[in-house]
Amino acid sequence: MGQYFKAVNLDKKEYVCPWCIGGVAKLIEWAANPQGAIFTMLLRKSSASGGGDYYGPASRDIYLGSNEAENVDLVMQEIFKGVAMEGRPVSPRADSSVGRWAGDRVALIGDYDASKLWDELPSWKNISDEVVRDWNAFMDIPDLKLCLNPDCSCRKGG
Numbered sequence: 325m326g327q328y329f330k331a332v333n334l335d336k337k338e339y340v341c342p343w344c345i346g347g348v349a350k351l352i353e354w355a356a357n358p359q360g361a362i363f364t365m366l367l368r369k370s371s372a373s374g375g376g377d378y379y380g381p382a383s384r385d386i387y388l389g390s391n392e393a394e395n396v397d398l399v400m401q402e403i404f405k406g407v408a409m410e411g412r413p414v415s416p417r418a419d420s421s422v423g424r425w426a427g428d429r430v431a432l433i434g435d436y437d438a439s440k441l442w443d444e445l446p447s448w449k450n451i452s453d454e455v456v457r458d459w460n461a462f463m464d465i466p467d468l469k470l471c472l473n474p475d476c477s478c479r480k481g482g
């Protein structure tokens with residue numbers, strides 16, 4: 325069968341269930357699917373934003389138009405807007421999963437692990453809903469979006 329893994333935060337007693345976020349649970353499956361990329365969001369640490377950042381959607385949407393000469397003014401205007409946004413402070417919503425695990429003791433816990441932490445997870449907080457919500461707001465590549473599975477067995481105490 326193979327060993328299954330869940331992402332856990334030992335300090336906050338929170339976890340992300342791979343099946344809840346529409347993924348699969350073996351280590352190679354965490355590694356080879358978009359679900360493994362959620363750690364970039366969970367572990368982000370910065371009080372400011374920048375282009376390509378989670379809090380830089382406005383800068384990622386900058387319209388550069390075509391390469392036609394008459395658009396030079398527009399292009400320069402958009403570039404200046406982007407530069408002006410660099411380093412601006414961010415104020416995430418209170419329940420945001422962005423940076424939520426930065427600096428904490430975080431692990432991918434296997435169900436074969438001697439700690440038996442896996443068995444305790446039903447009493448911990450499952451933050452999969454927040455992760456899917458925040459990830460999909462950030463990720464604009466359709467194939468890399470996550471799909472919340474409301475029928476996951478972990479949501480039924482199983």
Ligand SMILES: [Zn+2]
Nearest residue numbers: 341344476478
């Ligand atoms: Zn689940």
